[in-house]
Amino acid sequence: MSRVKGFISFEGIEGSGKSTQVKLIAGYLRSKGHNVIETVEPGGTKIGGKIRGLLLEPENHMDPLTELLLYYASRAQHVREVIYPAILKSTVVITDRFTDSTIAYQGYARGLDISLIHALDEIVVPDLRPSLTFLLDLDVEDGLRRNRQAQKEDRFELETIEFHGRVRSGFLQIAKDEPERVKVIDASKSPEEVSAEIIKVLEASWH
Ligand code: TMP
Numbered sequence: 001m002s003r004v005k006g007f008i009s010f011e012g013i014e015g016s017g018k019s020t021q022v023k024l025i026a027g028y029l030r031s032k033g034h035n036v037i038e039t040v041e042p043g044g045t046k047i048g049g050k051i052r053g054l055l056l057e058p059e060n061h062m063d064p065l066t067e068l069l070l071y072y073a074s075r076a077q078h079v080r081e082v083i084y085p086a087i088l089k090s091t092v093v094i095t096d097r098f099t100d101s102t103i104a105y106q107g108y109a110r111g112l113d114i115s116l117i118h119a120l121d122e123i124v125v126p127d128l129r130p131s132l133t134f135l136l137d138l139d140v141e142d143g144l145r146r147n148r149q150a151q152k153e154d155r156f157e158l159e160t161i162e163f164h165g166r167v168r169s170g171f172l173q174i175a176k177d178e179p180e181r182v183k184v185i186d187a188s189k190s191p192e193e194v195s196a197e198i199i200k201v202l203e204a205s206w207h
């Protein structure tokens with residue numbers, strides 16, 4: 001699995017501020033003269049948007065394997081329609097979530113076999129891995145509180161605090177396993193402070 005320069009992902013629990021930071025960092029890179037696209041998983045394409053609806057609507061009770069395959073269906077379309085073509089044109093791609101979310105949510109939190117997720121990943125996204133991943137780390141209760149204030153209530157926000165605790169520790173485990181790629185950022189600070197920290201790390205590690 002090769003890491004692709006110009007492919008950056010943001011990861012984190014609910015309410016960690018990923019979408020705000022994706023916008024700020026994309027703006028920063030554009031100001032430095034890069035062509036940048038911002039995208040999101042699940043979603044990023046018209047079909048992905050429909051799959052996102054299926055995955056997040058609270059009334060959809062779903063088998064964990066169905067859930068996993070829907071995330072990969074969305075990802076298959078996303079990489080072929082958006083990410084590969086952008087990378088071929090040397091456009092920087094910044095995605096709000098990618099494979100690490102599947103490992104953390106469906107693997108560590110839902111309990112699916114992580115080797116199954118890796119096997120699926122090899123089939124769906126061969127040779128595509130971010131060169132840099134920002135893990136926005138935050139206390140689970142703080143994150144859920146932020147989302148409730150924003151009136152965000154999808155199928156995952158309704159999961160237990162223990163589920164979200166497993167997601168957080170799953171992400172931290174991924175960062176421990178791959179410290180060169182995955183940079184842990186304290187997301188409890190203001191958006192401006194978080195963004196300044198990300199830019200510092202980006203400048204130091206994105207060659
Ligand atoms: P978002 O609300 O951050 O856009 O993400 C949508 C939800 O989907 C979020 O609760 C995390 C979850 N998710 C997974 O469970 N597995 C995945 O592979 C991805 C990309 C997201």
